[in-house]
Structures are given as C-alpha cells and as structure tokens.
Amino acid sequence: MTQSPISNNVRRIALSGFFFFTGICFASWASRIPDIKMQLGLNDAELGALLLFLPIGTFLGIPISGSITSIYGSNRILKIAAVVYPLSLILIGTISNTWQLACCLFIFGMAGNLYNVSVNTQAAVLSKLYEKSIISTFHGFWSLAGFVGGLVGGMFVAKQIQPLHQFMVVAFISICYLLIAHSYLLPSEKNKQPLLKMWNKPSPLILQFGFIALGNMICEGMMFDWSGIFFQKVVVVSDEFRTLGYISFMACMTIGRMFSDILINYWGARKQLMFSGLLVTIGLLVAVALPGILLSTMGFMLVGFGVSSVIPTIYGTVGRAAAPGQTSIALASVSSIGFFGFLIGPPIIGFLSHAIGLRWAFLSISLLGMATFIQSYLLRKHLN
Numbered sequence: 001m002t003q004s005p006i007s008n009n010v011r012r013i014a015l016s017g018f019f020f021f022t023g024i025c026f027a028s029w030a031s032r033i034p035d036i037k038m039q040l041g042l043n044d045a046e047l048g049a050l051l052l053f054l055p056i057g058t059f060l061g062i063p064i065s066g067s068i069t070s071i072y073g074s075n076r077i078l079k080i081a082a083v084v085y086p087l088s089l090i091l092i093g094t095i096s097n098t099w100q101l102a103c104c105l106f107i108f109g110m111a112g113n114l115y116n117v118s119v120n121t122q123a124a125v126l127s128k129l130y131e132k133s134i135i136s137t138f139h140g141f142w143s144l145a146g147f148v149g150g151l152v153g154g155m156f157v158a159k160q161i162q163p164l165h166q167f168m169v170v171a172f173i174s175i176c177y178l179l180i181a182h183s184y185l186l187p188s189e190k191n192k193q194p195l196l197k198m199w200n201k202p203s204p205l206i207l208q209f210g211f212i213a214l215g216n217m218i219c220e221g222m223m224f225d226w227s228g229i230f231f232q233k234v235v236v237v238s239d240e241f242r243t244l245g246y247i248s249f250m251a252c253m254t255i256g257r258m259f260s261d262i263l264i265n266y267w268g269a270r271k272q273l274m275f276s277g278l279l280v281t282i283g284l285l286v287a288v289a290l291p292g293i294l295l296s297t298m299g300f301m302l303v304g305f306g307v308s309s310v311i312p313t314i315y316g317t318v319g320r321a322a323a324p325g326q327t328s329i330a331l332a333s334v335s336s337i338g339f340f341g342f343l344i345g346p347p348i349i350g351f352l353s354h355a356i357g358l359r360w361a362f363l364s365i366s367l368l369g370m371a372t373f374i375q376s377y378l379l380r381k382h383l384n
Helices: 005-031 033-040 044-051 053-072 074-093 098-127 135-158 163-184 204-235 244-267 269-289 293-308 310-321 327-356 358-381
Strands: none
Touching: 005 033, 005 074, 005 098, 005 135, 005 163, 033 044, 033 098, 033 163, 044 053, 044 098, 053 074, 053 098, 053 327, 074 098, 074 163, 098 135, 098 310, 098 327, 135 163, 135 244, 135 293, 135 310, 204 244, 204 269, 204 293, 204 310, 204 327, 204 358, 244 269, 244 293, 244 310, 269 293, 269 310, 269 358, 293 310, 310 327, 327 358
C-alpha cells in the first residue's frame, strides 16, 4: 500500500479528529453524571453499582470488537462506531429509571469499545506508512477532548441545559464530522481466516505487552478514582484544592501524549517504556514520601507524564508487528489484559487502603512502575 506523504498527513489529521470525538462523547457523559444521579435520586452506593455497567460493557465488547473489525475491516467498522457511539450517548439522556440507565451504560460501553478498537486499528495501520512513531499524538487528542468535553459540559450545566440536549448537540457534531472525514480513512486490512483461527493463544510477546499495559492501567485507574481522596486524606488540603492532584495528573498525561512521539523517535520504544516506568515510580515515591501540596502535585505530574505514553507505545509496536488483517485481534488481546487492570485497580487500592492505609497503598503501586522498567528492559531482543 503506497500513499503520497501529503495524503498520509491528511489521513493523520482526519484520524486525529476521530480520536477527539470519541473523547468528547465520553467526557460529555462524565460531565453530566451528577445531574443524572440527581435526576434519578440515587445515593452514592446505587450510583457506584450502576456505573459498573459501563466498564462491563466495554470489557465484554473487546473480543467482539476485535473479531468484527478483523472480519469487516476497520474502515467500515469505524464508520459504524462513529454513528452508534454518539447515538448511544443520546440514549443515556432519555433514561427515566435505574434499569434503563444500566442498559444504556452497557450499550455505551460496548459501542465505545467498538470505536476504540477500530480507530486504534486505523492508527496502527497508518503508522506503518511512516518511518516514525505517531500513535501517541492520537491518544493525546483523546485526552485533550476530555478537557474540552468537561468545559463544554460545565457550560451546558451553567446554562441549565438538560443532559439530553447536550448529548444531542455532541452527537450531531460528531456525525457531521464523520460525513466530512470518512473518505480520508485508510482502506481496510481484512482477515480471511475463520473466526476461531483468529483467536489463537497470544504469543509470549503479546502477553508481555499485555502485562505492561495491565500495570499501567492499574496506575491510571488509581489516579482517576483515588487521587482526590489522596489529596484530601494524606496531603490534607481544603476542598477547593482536592482535585489539584487529578488535574495536574490529567494535564501532564495530555501534554505527554502530544510530545512523547518525539522521544520514541529519538531513542526507541523500549527506552521510552523504561523511562515511563521510572517516572511513575519516582512520581509516586515523591508524592507519598513528601506529602505536601507542592511536592505531591509535582509527583502526580511525573506520574501523568509516565503513564502518558505506555499504552500508545504498546499499541504502535503491536500494530507494526501484527500480520495484515490481524492488527485488530492483536490490539484487542493487549486491550483485554490492560483494561482488566483498569477495572481491578480502584478496588485493589480500596482493599489495600483499608488494610495498610492509603499512603502505603499508593506506595505499593510504585512497584508497578519498576515492573514496567524491568519488563521493558527484557524486551531488548524485540524492541529498539
């Protein structure tokens, strides 16, 4: 497959937009959770139980998404996902009781994963046409969309606009973008093998990448759900500074994803993964050992930079190594292992916090940063 450099760059810009709009859809839902909680009269426990349906749908959708993307091609499936995902967001806005919310979140999770696998397959295939890493920048646009989506959600809340109307606006703009940009997607790499033959036992290399992703996603899940509580209970800040750790983490994760391709192209994927593991370890050690507002914030910033490039680096490497038509299956295999870490990370921190204290729980996760460093070092035969 030969494309002119200009054509490849246009495809890259267009694909960045798809990453941005999948992030906008998710952030739009997240920004209106308090409104939906109030609308249904849920307490914290009931909301927590219902929120589980989204990651369950995501996790169960991974093998389905990988299979149909491999069979029908990422081009076609991404176009379908770019319609289904925003429409499933609208569904959430129409709910009137808890069972409807549970069903809609399950569908939203599955649709989001279909979008995730197909758009990352497009990114991995496109990266093969470049002699440099480009994957991390795509994920940077997803993270950027999280900030934009939060700001947009805040604007709609301030104007007292109902979630349904916000979701309809987001869906309309997302689908309009699809109509404009769909022709710039790469032709699909299709897999002609029977379905059962596609899902062979993952190779030792895929498993090793999966375990690196697992550790990284445990850390990400911890930072998403527990950073505010850490600042509240360990750093002991006032309520207005409680989200400072989370904001600093997210900001640096976004910035890191925008620029880590430069580092990957400079010293290679293996050294980047090793560097990421060290940053996570050092960041958590600083935050835990010296729990002041300034040093803990700086520590969380290092963690954000550390986790920012791990998943994009792994996806890019796996995508380049996969055989034609097998990219979505390889990515789905790694995603399955990694996303499991995102699911179990927050509960693990909860159990550890109850047993040994939140400070020691965060310290224990720093070991996963060292595990990333060691595992990446051992990949020297497979990575540059």
